Amino acid sequence: MKFFIDTADLAEIKSLASSGLLDGVTTNPSLIAKSGRDFKEVIKEICSIVPGPVSAEVAGTEYEQIMKEAKVLRKIADNVCIKVPLTPDGLRACRHLSDDGTMVNVTLCFSAAQALLAAKSNASFISPFVGRVDDIGWDGMQLIADIVEMYQNYSFKTEVLVASVRGPLHVIEAAKMGAHVATLPPAVLRSLFNHPLTDKGLAQFLKDWQGTGQTIV
Numbered sequence: 001m002k003f004f005i006d007t008a009d010l011a012e013i014k015s016l017a018s019s020g021l022l023d024g025v026t027t028n029p030s031l032i033a034k035s036g037r038d039f040k041e042v043i044k045e046i047c048s049i050v051p052g053p054v055s056a057e058v059a060g061t062e063y064e065q066i067m068k069e070a071k072v073l074r075k076i077a078d079n080v081c082i083k084v085p086l087t088p089d090g091l092r093a094c095r096h097l098s099d100d101g102t103m104v105n106v107t108l109c110f111s112a113a114q115a116l117l118a119a120k121s122n123a124s125f126i127s128p129f130v131g132r133v134d135d136i137g138w139d140g141m142q143l144i145a146d147i148v149e150m151y152q153n154y155s156f157k158t159e160v161l162v163a164s165v166r167g168p169l170h171v172i173e174a175a176k177m178g179a180h181v182a183t184l185p186p187a188v189l190r191s192l193f194n195h196p197l198t199d200k201g202l203a204q205f206l207k208d209w210q211g212t213g214q215t216i217v
Contacts, residue, residue, distance in 0.1 A: 002180060003183075010049070012186040013049055023052045024055075027042075029059060043056045047079050053080075054077070055125075056080050058070060058085075081104065082097055086118060104125070105127060106123040109127055112143065115147040127162075127163040130165060159180035161179075163183050165182055165183065168191055
């Protein structure tokens with residue numbers, strides 16, 4: 001499973017990129033707004049830090065406007081992935097952009113039927129929002145299972161990018177199902193390290209080592 005982080009915080013991106021665990025970044029207008037900086041400048045800087053896909057979301061909702069914005073965004077860097085909404089106009093743009101060799105992330109997916117349409121539109125990534133599906137009393141992880149199974153049936157090239165991830169269990173369940181990517185808030189990615197037995201074991205090892213009075217260097 002590939003790990004993307006869902007943020008526009010450059011300090012977080014630099015930190016996690018240096019760990020070697022980061023495969024890409026997803027952003028949206030809300031995350032960029034929090035940075036207080038110019039949208040295109042932020043995307044350009046993220047693309048210089050992370051060699052993998054960096055999702056830059058269009059603001060337009062109609063086909064012509066989406067295509068105009070995509071033309072500008074994809075000039076920023078070769079690893080820009082255009083993020084479009086799962087609407088008729090968004091999927092029309094997805095097909096034309098994909099046919100032109102541009103990576104496209106179709107966002108705001110909440111059903112397997114929508115995911116099927118995105119795959120038929122040759123999306124690079126489909127972003128089902130598991131946390132938001134859970135919030136309305138449905139089963140977000142079942143949605144992932146349905147999409148993965150459906151894509152495998154037809155060997156679609158579209159990768160399942162699990163979004164709106166709320167914690168480690170979402171990540172593990174998605175990985176068990178065969179989802180290709182999870183995009184995580186930085187705090188959730190860091191939480192994957194955590195286990196009390198690891199902390200306890202390390203503390204004991206350090207105590208025992210200090211008791212020897214030795215050094216390695």
